[in-house]
Amino acid sequence: MSILIDDELCTGCGSCVNNCPYSAIELVNNKAKILPSCNLCGACVEPCPVEAITLKRGAQKAAKVDFSQFKGVWVITEHYKNIIHNVAFQLLGKGRELSDILGVDLTFVILGANFDNELDEISKYGMDKIIYVKSPILKHYYSDLYVKVLSELIIENKPEIILIGATPTGRDFAPRIAKKLNAGLTADCTGLAINPETMNLLQTRPTFGGNIMATIRNPNSRPQMATVRPGIFKEPQKVEKKVSVKKIDYAFEEKDSVSKIIKVINTSKTHVNLEDAKIIVAGGRGVGSKEKFKLIEELADVLGAELGGSRITVELNWLDPDRQIGQTGVTVSPKLYIACGISGAVQHIVGMENSDVIVAINKDPDAPIFHIAHYGIVGDLHEILPILIEEIKTINLNKE
Amino acid sequence: MKIFVCVKQVPGVSEIKIDPKTNTLVREGVESVINPNDRNAIELALTLKEKHGAEVLVLSMGPPQAEEILRESIAMGADKGFLLTDRAFAGADTLATSYTLSLAIKKILKESDPEEKYLVICGAQAIDGDTGQxxxxxxxxxxxxxxxxxxxIELNEDKIVAERKFRAVEIVVIETKLPALISVLNDINKPRYPSMAGILKAHDNSKITYYNAQDLNADEAKIGLNGSSTEVWKIFAPERKGNRVILRGTLEEIVQQLCQNLKDDKIL
Known part of the structure; x- marks a missing residue:
């Protein structure tokens, strides 16, 4: 197992040196040389313009799976209080696209207790099949029961692609299933595509804190599994079509799980739902103080928007933690995102760049937020917002 | 009771970025550190040790220089460090990494008291890969x-009761029995700094054990690159879209333009 560099082909251009995340390649006598700190990540292979680098696996690679047996795209859902998580519908949109390219069926998998009356409505999201695993206990999320049921279903039905929301729940059960099946799993994807040559799934995700994007593939294992970040893909248009429903009853009891759910605590007195918000007004360090955040709140108020903020505003206790947007907070994609006094660190941008329209207000004309903003205002938010608030109020009045 | 803590040496990632013009990595002044979440895992192990009594064993898979973070863990108060290091482990994805770590835990348990109860604590995710898998x-x-x-988390005899982040605003309280594994978020505690006595202890070479693939009797098809199902195909700089219209004029004019644009976009 090693990275091999063909000295005949290597031109000493240094592309590999610059692409190595571990500083493990250097140029010696104008030829690339791999250092012991190489992690065999393979990031240098693709950038080499002369294909001089190959990643060589050992001979003992586990027996190849017969890929032809694996067909179909699955989306596995989670729910709370009998409401399906939005990310599942977003994945049905993307899943439809992938399954159409592959010419296979799209299947929606629900583990729950009480979805019989919802199935008609659910079936409008463009899938071909629904697998509904029904058991009274599955009104809650049990890690081990999900792993058991889903692993059995996957082994029996052999889908080639499985998409799961990258939520605390999805990221809890997906890795255990991947381990059980020895399947490649890519975490927290923000891009999915089919490689037209190999028909393999290409999974793109932010890494190194969002500073680098990596495209991952699982060329030697099936199914290809990915957890996908909520708020990235759009929900599909509803359609009327015939969907086949397979219902499977399980007689689980509480003692069948090694874990016991004691209670669910709601930590927020007010209902914060940034993921579904149509408009979000967010503040950053430039707001200046907790007191001055009132201005941001007022703008949110007149727009009927949710309030959000960058990490620093939460750290400074200007804002509640459940309103944090970005890499370590929530990812959002509203119709309108107004960023006030947010400079646009990459950790924040990855959490909101999929918004339909981004407005940025910042004093610093070089702030990176302006690179992704649709409308930029260079200026002092404390002067601009009061005028904007009045203008919105006037618009609201005229509407009534 | 044994508490195993799994730690990873990571580059301080906020400095790593891709130059969008040349599409190459910029790594100025990047140094290697204990993954931040893993410090929370060590802190939790030490708190549980102080309250209930336990042996805190810290494991890391990585290149030889990852020994530094084991010594740092010992300086914080851990009892022993185990470094799983072998060229054959390189290129591991999460499947191969978890297999290798499991072999070390099984070996340590087998060579002490296989019946002893244990808890494994990990940081929820590492800042370089961010997979949490x-x-x-x-x-x-x-x-x-x-x-x-x-x-x-509360530990009571062989039971643990933990609050787990479940949704944006909901926390679920779960009870389970030892042996068990938990992964912790950075909200759980504030990691301590190494003590002077700890730093002296960390220089004691007998506190660190090295395992290679052979020591662990590892199946070659399950470790390193061979044992990995995922492959990095390419890396690149994040794309930035946006049409970058900077609105100009007096404050009133700017606000008027903005509202008109938002009306045209059918948002207002």
């Missing part, structure tokens, strides 16, 4: 229950 995969490999994204 190793903890659940390690639990699966060990055949024990897991609670991921833990915000607080």
């Amino acid at each position: 190793v903890p659940p995969e390690l639990a699966e490999e060990l055949g024990i229950p897991q609670i991921a994204y833990v915000l607080s």
